[in-house]
Amino acid sequence: MALAEIGRYTGVDRLATWENHLDGVTYGCTNEWCNDxxxxxxxxxxxMTIEAGKPWFDMLEENHIICTSDIYSLDPFITQMLEVQGVKAIAVFPLSQLGVHFGFLSFNFCWNKQWDEKDVELMSQISQIVSTATKRWQVETSLQQSQRTMQKVLDNINANxxxxxxxTLKVIFANKPFREEAGEVPENAECWRMLNAGLENGCKHCPKPKLLDANRKFTGVHFWEDYNPVTKRWYTIQSMxxxxxxxRWAIMELATDITTRKQVELELIQAKEKAEESDRLKSAFLANMSHEIRTPLNAIVGFSSLLAETDEAELRHVYMSLVQENNELLLNLISDILDISKIEAGMIDLVMGRVDVPQLCREVIATFSHKKRDSAVELRFDENSPQIVIDADKNRIVQVLSNFLTNALKFTTKGSITLxxxxxxxxxxxFCVTDTGKGIPDEQKHEIFNRFVKLDSFVQGAGLGLSICQSLVNRMGGKIGVESREGEGSCFWFTHPYVPGA
Known part of the structure; x- marks a missing residue:
């Protein structure tokens, strides 16, 4: 009931509510209605200080009603205050709730009002209504203030x-960091809809069953980690x-972003796995190289001994050819090992220069044509290729093309090889090297550029060449690959940057 309505109904000149202040030593008028x-x-x-009008204040605190038509019978301080306001008669009723006094309601008359029991009874009932309404307003105001304070505090915490x-799992509060990350919370939105977009039902990992026991008693704080598909980040979460x-009972969740920590953990795991893989590869490398080096060395030593023991010209020629062949094999193997070491150490340097591409290709074909004297395979360069010049490391391009051609010659017994x-x-x-050889099975294509991969264990080689080629091509800023059909042949290719007109 508004003060104006009460005032007009009772015919009072001034109606006011008073409340005690939290400091315990002062009180004051909080609301006032005045007649015309x-x-x-x-x-x-x-x-105003309580001490100044203590007799008056003590009576009200003891739940007594003050009702008089003679203001001069009151405490001198109160009398003086009422005189200034022109008050002739006054009725004051304490305001209390659950036995706690928190203020009073005053009815002021600027004329000599005479009281009767009905007047007092009416004003007493009104004071009780005002008391209840005031206390409710105080509680609601305090609640709103607490909520604002809590909102301000939680908004400044660096966590969602x-x-x-x-x-119901409906969100009733969300702090600023949460809203900035997940968006504003729609009214009556369930928490799982906010946290996991697209879900039709609640989260499978919902902590709710762990937070209260069967008697709805608090069970403690639940700690867990989760990846959020909405924000695409990892969080460590405290639920209680x-x-x-x-x-009412509610679930509060505090989520701290640990994405960076998770990334570091993943990087550490990957680094550990990489180190373990590196150790494994080094062991495998040493084991393979030990075998691959022994093979040509044994051949060189063996046939050198046979050369020393025979004078027959034809046999000596055969033995010398075998020694030369294994010398070449050993030199190529040592060269591959040195390249692998440089690649792993990040020491592959490129010596850049102007390279006439068709001239380079003709030189490579000429070199291999000399080596394959007895082969029935046609080795050729496609003269229809355009005339271009590039900035490149000529020796590294020759190295990659030579490896492609060497492999093509190993696996092509008839037909042609085209650069x-x-x-x-x-x-x-x-660049492409296309052959009409045996081709590569589909299941082996994905590992063809790995170290120690050999398509045919009966063919000489350590299985390092294509792995080295891949590293060199990557270093030169290109890509490498193979296209092949088993029984029809293969096309090994790589790309190199080209700047027109450079």
């Missing part, structure tokens, strides 16, 4: 915090059941 022609007095009545109703401001190149997207030169 009555000057407001609230501005100088907002804060939200609170949801324990029974709490009594919310309005007394060609073409311009790709105006920014890349694509």
């Amino acid at each position: 022609g009555i000057e407001p007095a609230i501005d100088y009545l907002r804060s 915090i939200f609170v949801s109703d324990y029974d 059941a709490i009594k919310w401001l309005d007394g 060609s190149y073409l311009l790709e997207d105006e920014s890349q030169v694509r």
Whole structure:
């Protein structure tokens, strides 16, 4: 009931509510209604000391009613205050709730009002209504203030915090960091809809069953980690059941972003796995190299001994050819080992220069044509390739092409091997070595550029060449690959950057 309505109903000149201040030594007028022609007095009545009018204040605190038509019978301080306001008669009723006195309601009359029991009874009932309404307003105001204070505090915590109703799981509070990451919370939105977009039901990992026991008693704080598909980040989460401001059970969750920590952990795991893989590869490398080096060395030593023991010209020629062949094999193997060491140490340097591409290809074909004297395979360069010049490390390009041609000669017994190149997207030169050999099975294509991979264990080689080629091509800024059909042949290719007009 508004003060104006009460005032008009009771015929009072001034109606005011008073409340005790939290400091315990002052009180003041909080609301005032004045009838027509009555000057407001609230501005100088907002804060007064209890001590100044203690007899009056003590009576009200003991739940006594003050009702008089003679203001001069009151405490001198109160009399003086009422005289200033032009009050002739006054009735004051204590305001209390659950036995706790928190203020009073005053009915002021600027004429000699005479009281009867009905007047007192009516004003007493009104004071009880005002008391209840005032206390409710105080509680609601305090609750709102607490909520604002809590919001301000939680908004400044560097963690995502939200609170949801324990029974319905509807979000009833979310702090600023949470809203900035997950977006504003729609009214009546369930927490799992906010945290996991696209879910039709609650989260499988919902901590709710762990937070209250069968008797709805607090069980403690639940710690867990989770990846959020909405924010795409990892969090460590503390979940607990709490009594919310309005007394109901709620679930509060505090989520701290640990994505960086997770990334570091993943990098450490990957580094550990890489180190273990490196150790394994080194052991495998040493074991393989030990075998691969012994093979040509044994041949060189063995046939050298046979050369020393025979004078027959034809046999000596055969033995010398075998020694030379194994010398070449050993030199190539040592060269591959040195390249692998440089690649692992990151010491592959490129010596750049202007390279006439068709001239380079003709030189490579000429070298291999000399080596394959007895082969029935036609080795050729596609003269229809365009005339271009690139900035490149000539020796490294020759090394990759030579490896491609060596492999093609190993696995091609008839037909042809063609070296060609073409311009790709105006920014890349694509080199190709195409053969009509045995081809590569589909299941082996994905591992062809791995170390120690040999398509045929009866063919000489350590299985390092293509792995080295891949590292060199990557270092030169290109890509490498193979296209092959088993029984029809293969096309090994790599690209190299090209700048037109450079």
